[in-house]
Amino acid sequence: MSDHPAPPPAPTTGTEVPQPGAARKLVAVLLGLTAVVTLMLCAFALPSVNGGPHRVPIGVSGPQAAAQSLQKTLDGDEWNVTVYDSVEALTSAVEDREITGGLVLAPEGVDVYTATAGAPMAGSALTALANSVAAEQQTKPTLHELAPFPEDDPRGAGFSSAALPLVFGGMIPAVLLTRLFPGHAGLRTRLAGAALFSLFAGASVAAFLQWGTGSLAGDYGITALGLSLGMAALSLTFIGLEALTGMAGFGIGAAVMMLLGNPLSGLGTGPYWLPGGWAAVGQLLPPGASGSLLRANAFFDGTGAGAPALVLTAWVVLGLALILIADRRGAKAVRTGAASAKPAAPVPSV
Structure with missing residues (x-):
């Protein structure tokens, strides 16, 4: 063993050496962000550019x-x-x-x-x-x-502005509840919270649009329940996706609703102003179905509410199914972990 002391560490110059692959990672991130911005532009611009009477x-x-x-x-x-x-x-x-x-x-x-x-x-x-x-x-x-907007909002500006709140009304509570009550232990709490929030938010949004801005007519209770159904369709689906596939699944669901569901909802124009295929896709997603259900309940005494209500119910069922699968998978993992952690029985001495 040598008695010579170890050499002192080389002095640092204050300039950090870049990590290997950092440049490639930066380029990938920048290209990904550019693609997202481009997709957002396409999603919102193309329906407007191609808008017009279609059959x-x-x-x-x-x-x-x-x-x-x-x-x-x-x-x-x-x-x-x-x-x-x-x-x-x-x-x-x-x-x-x-x-x-x-x-x-x-x-x-x-x-x-x-x-x-x-x-x-x-x-x-x-x-x-x-x-x-x-x-x-x-x-x-x-x-x-024959069916005008209310006198307080003759252009329907308040009605048209409900598109983004409907999407964020399903997305934001799912994110917050997931952060506050994470994991399998909090899954049922997230489910209850999303259901209650949908009821509260639907009642609040309907009250604001009907009495605050005068943008809605019709029966308040029915309108509020329709809005609650739309928010539940989104929030339960988001919670189910996150519980089953993690934040990656949540991100994909959010992208679909933001980049397709919102611009193709036809809330401000009516579905006939979009090309036929786009309009059909929009009406099968929760934002479009929520808008159609709101329009039917608020201005036509429920006429035409059946199809969008059925679409939203199907999304609610999908969300509940995802949550149920995630709950069973989590319970199985808990039982497996408990069994593996159980100490082995002592061997009796002879």
Whole structure:
């Protein structure tokens, strides 16, 4: 063994040596963030750029020859035209949400029937179409609004602004509850918390939109329950994804709802303003279904609420199924851990 003392450590210059692979990791992170920003731009910009009337269902009534001629002229990529025998039949179809509006032809002019609360952009496009038809007769159209937004919010601004709160109303409680009550031990607490939060938040949002901004009409209790169902569909699904697959699953679910569900919800325009395939996808995701359910309950006395309510119920069932699977898996892991930690029985001495 040498008696020489160990050499002193080399003096540091104050400049840290980069970790191996740090440059590659930085490049990967930057490329990933760029891809996320680009995807967000595509998700929000493409529906707007490609927005417009896409097979919007409308009705036409009047003298049979004139109505059928107009149907033949309009029926195509923008309008899906149905001829009705009478004004009463056409207006009933609008109120039952079979069509978004209609034109009634008469020798003295054109009457246009709209339901702005059901499809705002389609209603505006139909009014513009009525102006063109009336101009050919050298008259002006007479507008009849069958389902308007409330007087306190005639443009539906408050209704349209509910899109992001509906998404974050499901996402934020899932994150907070997961942080506060982590692991298998807190899973059932997270489930109860998400369900209760959905009820409280649905009641609060409905009250604010109905009485605070005057943006909603209809029965408050039904509207609040519909909003609660939408928030439960999101929060329970997020909690189930996190419990079963960790934060990676939560992140994928959040990306789908933010990048697809929100821009394709059609909350501000109505679903007919999006291309057919995009509109269908949007209505199958919780934000779109929540918006359609809110529209039906708030302005049409529940007409058309069945399909979006069924979609949201299916998402709630999916979330509960994920939570149940995660709960059983966690319970099994706890039992396995307890069994492995149990001390072995002592060997009796001879």
